[in-house]
Amino acid sequence: MKRFFAWGNRLHNGESSIPFVGKAKLWLGIAGVLVLLSLLVPLVAGFNFGIAFRGGSQFQVDNVTDTSAAKGESIVTDVVPDSEPRLTPTGDTGVRIETNQLTDPQMQEVRDALASGYSVNAEDVTSTFVGPQWGADVTSKMIRALVIFVAIAMIVMALYFRTWKMSLAAIIGLFVVMIITMGIYSVTGFEVTPEAIIGFLTVLSFSLYDTVVVFDKIRENTTRFQDKRNLKFSELVNLGVNQTTVRSINTSVVSVLPIASILFIGVFLLGAGTLVDISLSLFIGTIVAAASTLFVASPLYALLRANEPAVKEQEEAVRELRLRNGSEDVPPVIHAEV
Numbered sequence: 001m002k003r004f005f006a007w008g009n010r011l012h013n014g015e016s017s018i019p020f021v022g023k024a025k026l027w028l029g030i031a032g033v034l035v036l037l038s039l040l041v042p043l044v045a046g047f048n049f050g051i052a053f054r055g056g057s058q059f060q061v062d063n064v065t066d067t068s069a070a071k072g073e074s075i076v077t078d079v080v081p082d083s084e085p086r087l088t089p090t091g092d093t094g095v096r097i098e099t100n101q102l103t104d105p106q107m108q109e110v111r112d113a114l115a116s117g118y119s120v121n122a123e124d125v126t127s128t129f130v131g132p133q134w135g136a137d138v139t140s141k142m143i144r145a146l147v148i149f150v151a152i153a154m155i156v157m158a159l160y161f162r163t164w165k166m167s168l169a170a171i172i173g174l175f176v177v178m179i180i181t182m183g184i185y186s187v188t189g190f191e192v193t194p195e196a197i198i199g200f201l202t203v204l205s206f207s208l209y210d211t212v213v214v215f216d217k218i219r220e221n222t223t224r225f226q227d228k229r230n231l232k233f234s235e236l237v238n239l240g241v242n243q244t245t246v247r248s249i250n251t252s253v254v255s256v257l258p259i260a261s262i263l264f265i266g267v268f269l270l271g272a273g274t275l276v277d278i279s280l281s282l283f284i285g286t287i288v289a290a291a292s293t294l295f296v297a298s299p300l301y302a303l304l305r306a307n308e309p310a311v312k313e314q315e316e317a318v319r320e321l322r323l324r325n326g327s328e329d330v331p332p333v334i335h336a337e338v
Helices: 002-013 024-045 069-079 104-118 132-161 164-188 194-222 233-270 274-305 309-324
Strands: 056-062 086-089 094-099 125-130
Touching: 024 164, 024 274, 056 104, 069 086, 069 094, 069 104, 104 125, 132 164, 132 194, 164 194, 164 274, 194 233, 194 274, 233 274, 233 309
Parallel strands: none
Antiparallel strands: 056 094, 056 125, 086 094
């Protein structure tokens, strides 16, 4: 831990540097490949949508002694062969079984079969029907909320940072988080539920917060950059990212640890359910969001401004000054605030 903080101090002082901006094309290229794969994978593998999105019948059985998928699914298929049951344990003594849409008589037969097969009382078996329209409504509202969120975020950031390029870079980073997280869900087959969507939308706010913290330091470093001759504009941006790297990592770790604890409790103690769905999307999204801020949004901002006349003029002036002083065209070590 001591070495970690010492490393953080070196990054802040400029004694060490991670080339976030210097290798911007590499990081953005990697991000582009991941985004492309994340868009292509769902076309092949699709998503494992929960019952709320695809519709169907759901059975909850409590006080069971065997939570294995084989037993519960075989009980259901013996009654309705084409029901395509999927069993999920809900704690040590409960199971949830989801099937295709069944008729009322079929649901009654399945309830009776589950009570008999698990040797539980009829009251321990409950059933519900979920129509696909409910999932469609959730999806529609989610998209509407996302559009409003992105629009407001772009306007607020553009006003706060006084440049639309920071706002654009942050929003692109946000979309990278969204798409890669979706790709991970498609590859792994994690179930997409309304609870997962809620967690996913929560991650977007964390991603935006992390980006704003980093961008605020970048703005501080690049204020009146035209008058600065010790560092180029791109180096000032890179220094800002390095100065907030440890803070970004710490924020992410502090966020991920309790989420991981909730995920562990949900999976191993309480069984899969709402707790797992929310924490899983939060866990994946938080990690992706932290990486996106450092390796996508910040380098992209530097590239968006690289061709501005003022930026090109300042960088050329710094380069010429270094050459006149007989030094290499590399950033010096900074021991004070820029």
